[in-house]
Amino acid sequence: MKLICIGRNYADHARELGNEVPENPVIFMKPDTAVLKKGSDFYLPEFSDDVHYELEVVLKISKGGKYITEEHAAKHIEEIGLGIDFTARDLQSELKKKGLPWELAKGFDGSAVLSEFFKKEDYDLSRLNFSLIKNKETVQRGNTSLMLFSPEKIIAFVSKFFTLRTGDLIFTGTPQGVGKVAENDVLEAFLEDRKVLDLRIQ
Ligand code: MG
Numbered sequence: 427m428k429l430i431c432i433g434r435n436y437a438d439h440a441r442e443l444g445n446e447v448p449e450n451p452v453i454f455m456k457p458d459t460a461v462l463k464k465g466s467d468f469y470l471p472e473f474s475d476d477v478h479y480e481l482e483v484v485l486k487i488s489k490g491g492k493y494i495t496e497e498h499a500a501k502h503i504e505e506i507g508l509g510i511d512f513t514a515r516d517l518q519s520e521l522k523k524k525g526l527p528w529e530l531a532k533g534f535d536g537s538a539v540l541s542e543f544f545k546k547e548d549y550d551l552s553r554l555n556f557s558l559i560k561n562k563e564t565v566q567r568g569n570t571s572l573m574l575f576s577p578e579k580i581i582a583f584v585s586k587f588f589t590l591r592t593g594d595l596i597f598t599g600t601p602q603g604v605g606k607v608a609e610n611d612v613l614e615a616f617l618e619d620r621k622v623l624d625l626r627i628q
């Protein structure tokens with residue numbers, strides 16, 4: 427199973443980190459060992475002093491394919507969920523400065539937190555509200571209508587390069603409001619009105 431992640435898919439978030447709005451989706455991957463075990467707390471890694479949460483809508487690929495067209499892309503997703511793309515921002519900034527890949531800052535153990543997955547038909551994926559609450563305060567509020575690249579566009583683009591397989595996951599990018607986590611923080615994520623994640627930072 428692979429975890430494909432999109433960077434800078436919301437203009438307001440690209441700007442908050444001082445990045446240009448991209449012409450094509452920005453793609454990186456996390457290894458499957460990045461997935462945090464269900465029910466586990468998130469442990470801050472010793473190699474970073476600035477780990478950020480990034481709440482994202484996650485697509486689960488239900489049918490594999492290569493060169494999937496935008497118009498057929500929806501048939502390749504049956505379930506959606508939310509995920510947190512934990513990022514060692516200090517390390518990422520260093521890597522970016524040197525023009526190096528981001529994997530160390532993005533793909534470390536536990537850096538991919540996943541909710542349960544839900545049937546796509548129960549939601550309107552093109553206008554989905556999602557939000558993250560840190561210690562009882564809302565810190566991120568997103569709506570998928572504000573994506574620069576829609577789920578269909580992402581699948582069409584990504585599948586030109588990588589064969590998609592059943593069970594692959596796509597993190598679709600985070601909206602504005604990313605920030606640092608500290609020990610004892612509690613993160614709660616909502617898909618519309620449904621609480622789908624409850625995570626403690628250690
Ligand atoms: Mg992200």
